[in-house]
Amino acid sequence: MPYPQFDRSKLIIKSLAQRPNKLAIEKDHVEPDQVPAPLNAPAQKHMQETVVRIQTARQAGKPVIMAFGAHTIKNGLAPVLIRLMEQGWITHLATNGAGIIHDWEFAYLGQSSEDVQANVARGEFGIWQETGFYINLAIIIGTYEGLGYGESVGKLIEQEGLTIPSEETLLQEIRGSDVSEDRMAAAADLLGAIRKFKLKPGYTAIAHPFKAYSAQAAAYRLKIPLYRPSHDRTRHHLQPPHESRGGHRAFGPAGFHGLHPVHQPITRRGLSLRRIRGYVPHDLREGVVHVPKSGLAVGPAD
DSSP states (O other), rough: OOOOOOOGGGGGBBGEEEHHHHHEEEOOOOTTTTTOOOOOHHHHHHHHHHHHHHHHHHTTOOOEEOOOOOHHHTTTTTHHHHHHHHHTOEEEOOOOOOHHHHHHHHHOOOOOOOOOOHHTTTTTOOOBBHHHHHHHHHHHHHHHHHHHHHHHHHHHHHHTEEEEEEEEOOOOHHOTSSSSSHHHHHHHHHHHHHHHHTOOOOEEEEOOTTTGGGGHHHHHHHHHOOOOOTTTTEEEEEEOOOOOOTSBOOBOOOGOOEEEEOOOOOHHHHTTTTOOOOOOOOOTTTTBOOOOOEEEEEOOOO
């Protein structure tokens, strides 16, 4: 007998626009040309060593992977990352789920960083409609298109919309004899979401007025892989509309229904097929990753 499951449909999911945020990207970002604050001697030494190692790696034609946590994005450093990518110093990015979320919320709303203590106390932390819905819809569609996690979200931001295939197209792929199992699973996953949320085929515009501040959009535009490590199990799952305590039905913009983030292992078909291929030798202590040209194939996460 399976364990009792939490009924996520009972959650009251609010629009992201209703949430007070601590940061506004237009005001709180760091300009790449801004004069940095002075560092102490040990930090300055490590910084200079890192700069030299990056220069050496790039001059030798080797890639450089920038691995960072969510606070890099939260503290407004995306424009600096974008400049480093544009100038060719960084060839790959890696961050966690929170980094993906902050970057997307800044691009979509221009704000991010909720009051964790207050929202946990109210039972509202992380339960915001557009964040979960749009990120997951982008990932499901991206998986079907053969894209990775970061590439899928970056494409959503950069192109400011998603293209949804028809049910007929997906059914043909699911039933096709010459279609790979990965493709069948991704098509079935997407078909389930389309039917559940009654999504219409074709292009759906989703404005991202602050996408100039998005590291994910820049990575997609510049064809730089962005990897979200598989140990981060934060996942936003699709949820149908529900009745709130006040009887109000929760709907998102353009008629999309709400989603909410939950923490649980990946079990959905399409998501479980994403993987990283290849061996990545690294030296985390020194902060620079050296990868042979043929030794890395960055694919979808998980």
